[in-house]
């Protein structure tokens with residue numbers, strides 16, 4: 546995928562960001578017959594990977610993008626509590642290669658008619674005039690009737706509409722060799738993992754081992770030392786070889802439901818804070834949110850009525866609102882009561898029945 550193409554200056558919709566939210570938004574809008582441009586600041590879609598690469602199995606059925614990116618199936622999730630007790634939940638899932646997944650979604654958007662400009666960042670917006678900057682420095686403008694911000698946790702489009710993420714979890718991850726293949730994802734709670742958790746997600750002979758914490762709840766340096774300790778623990782337990790082949794880091798929104806539509810602007814995926822506030826899972830939400838945003842944007846353009854964009858926010862809230870609100874309330878409780886982790890964890894983690902009770 547080159548991203549090359551003839552640049553037209555006027556678009557119905559410009560999508561900022563070619564992650565799962567942006568590609569899905571572009572695909573659904575372009576398939577409704579409007580002119581769509583995706584701009585992505587990175588030179589290659591999906592690289593570097595900043596993800597533990599788990600998706601729920603049913604997501605595959607929602608997409609028509611093959612399964613070349615699937616590395617292994619998982620039966621469910623094991624949750625390991627600080628006292629060592631384990632709880633297994635059966636939630637069939639897939640471990641994927643996120644780079645190939647994101648690329649497959651982009652190809653699908655291009656097949657539907659969207660243009661893709663790589664190495665191009667959205668810089669500012671004035672009315673319908675969107676200023677873009679190519680890697681290397683050239684600035685140029687395009688016109689957009691609607692702009693969809695699918696530009697990740699530190700969204701620039703969100704700044705233009707004064708709707709940004711304010712509760713972010715810092716995450717680090719290493720890819721390590723596994724001692725034995727595993728059939729479940731594993732999630733670890735520990736007092737040292739302030740406001741977050743550790744994960745061991747298997748993918749064939751390797752695993753993504755990572756840690757997310759609320760840096761504002763503890764000494765920010767703890768992330769580096771805690772991941773080292775976590776890798777040593779998993780090595781002692783005979784699960785992994787402590788020989789990282791690569792490392793990555795990133796930010797995960799943990800937000801209350803908030804405004805995702807203003808004027809001609811929409812937000813989707815991490816830019817909209819649609820990530821689950823407790824689990825940090827966001828790929829499914831980005832795909833679904835992106836598809837909805839693209840559909841409503843195309844409808845508003847075709848009807849020449851920007852007020853129709855409000856339909857996106859309503860549909861998102863109908864679909865995800867309750868789940869998201871519950872997740873955010875549990876997030877507040879977990880942060881407040883972190884010192885009493887043992888007592889509150891069942892109320893605050895999705896594997897336990899208590900989580901779903903009011």
Ligand SMILES: Cc1cc2nc3c(=O)[nH]c(=O)nc-3n(C[C@H](O)[C@H](O)[C@H](O)COP(=O)(O)OP(=O)(O)OC[C@H]3O[C@@H](n4cnc5c(N)ncnc54)[C@H](O)[C@@H]3O)c2cc1C
Nearest residue numbers: 562564565566586597598599666667697795814815827828
């Ligand atoms: C360490 C880690 C592990 C995770 N593990 C999982 C997991 O296992 N399962 C899961 O479901 N979720 C996971 N998540 C969350 C998941 O990765 C995100 O929710 C998902 O990537 C959101 O997709 P998105 O399209 O909204 O944003 P992104 O994937 O972040 O894509 C945004 C894109 O916008 C581009 N961009 C940004 N600014 C501009 C600009 N100004 N102009 C042009 N382009 C721009 C970026 O380069 C990027 O490509 C994890 C996150 C982290 C950090």
